[in-house]
Amino acid sequence: MKELSLNILDVAENSVKAGASLTQILIAEEGNELTLQIKDDGCGMSEEVVKSVVDPFYTTRTTRKVGLGVPLLKLAAEQTGGSLTIESKTEEEFPSEHGTCVTAVFFKDHLDFTPLGDVISSIVTLIQGHPDTDFYFSHRIEDHCVELDTRQLREVLGDTPLNTYEVIKWTEDYLHEQYQGFNL
Numbered sequence: 014m015k016e017l018s019l020n021i022l023d024v025a026e027n028s029v030k031a032g033a034s035l036t037q038i039l040i041a042e043e044g045n046e047l048t049l050q051i052k053d054d055g056c057g058m059s060e061e062v063v064k065s066v067v068d069p070f071y072t073t074r075t076t077r078k079v080g081l082g083v084p085l086l087k088l089a090a091e092q093t094g095g096s097l098t099i100e101s102k103t104e105e106e107f108p109s110e111h112g113t114c115v116t117a118v119f120f121k122d123h124l125d126f127t128p129l130g131d132v133i134s135s136i137v138t139l140i141q142g143h144p145d146t147d148f149y150f151s152h153r154i155e156d157h158c159v160e161l162d163t164r165q166l167r168e169v170l171g172d173t174p175l176n177t178y179e180v181i182k183w184t185e186d187y188l189h190e191q192y193q194g195f196n197l
Contacts, residue, residue, distance in 0.1 A: 016130025017049060017119075020089065022138060023082035024051045024115055029143050031055025031113065035164075038136065040129070040152040046095075047119045048127070054112040059101040066099060086117055093123035133188045136161065137181060144176035150188075159191040 021038055028036040033053035041048045058066065087097040094133050095118040104111040119126055136150050140163060147167075152159040161184065163175060173180065 014108070015090070015127070017127050018130035020082065020086045020117075020127075021049065021051065021080070021132065022135040024086065025135075025139050025148070027082065028053035029053050029139075029146050031057070033112065033146065035147045036139075037149045039150070042152075042154045044123075045063040045120055045122050047121055049117045049119070050114065052112065052114040057107070057111040057113055058099075058101040058149040059103055063099050063101050067097070083115070086115070089125075089127045090117040090119050092125035093120040095119045126158065133185060133192070134190065137185050140175045140184060141181050144174050152192075154195060157195065159188065161188060 025036050025038060028051065030052060033055035035054050037050070037052040039048075039050040039052070041050075067087050068084065081176070083097075090097045095116045097115070099113065099115050101113040102111045132152065136148065139146075139148055147163045148161070149164070150159075150161045166175060166180070166184070170180065175181075175184075
């Protein structure tokens with residue numbers, strides 16, 4: 014993928030498909046290192062599935078025979094000297110604390126570093142496409158933090174769906190305002 018924001022969209026979509034009610038997308042940039050973490054409270058994966066999910070020829074999809082999202086994220090991280098780890102607890106084994114956490118570490122000064130890209134569009138797309146799922150987004154750049162929590166939006170909006178035009182437009186503008194003045 015040409016931008017990490019597309020990887021974010023892909024992995025977060027997996028979280029939604031796993032039945033997550035909350036997906037957290039956490040980006041931390043400190044010095045030369047960018048850490049991307051996507052956590053969810055979905056059904057989780059067995060150890061066997063976790064081991065095979067980085068294999069591009071493994072997928073749970075029925076529409077195609079390969080799943081490239083996680084393997085491409087792993088490749089993108091490792092090409093910079095970074096890494097990818099996946100931790101997961103199944104709902105059957107851990108009924109009260111199940112879910113998956115994908116963590117990718119990148120070194121931004123490496124020639125093969127994939128740019129972050131349009132992360133705002135990825136977040137807005139997730140909210141628009143899954144208005145009944147909650148998302149928490151945080152992008153920490155040194156001492157500045159951009160945040161959005163759909164649980165807070167729901168408190169203010171009441172019964173208004175998150176995917177109405179006005180809410181989506183406000184969300185996009187709100188994120189753009191927080192990013193103002195930062196070179197990404």
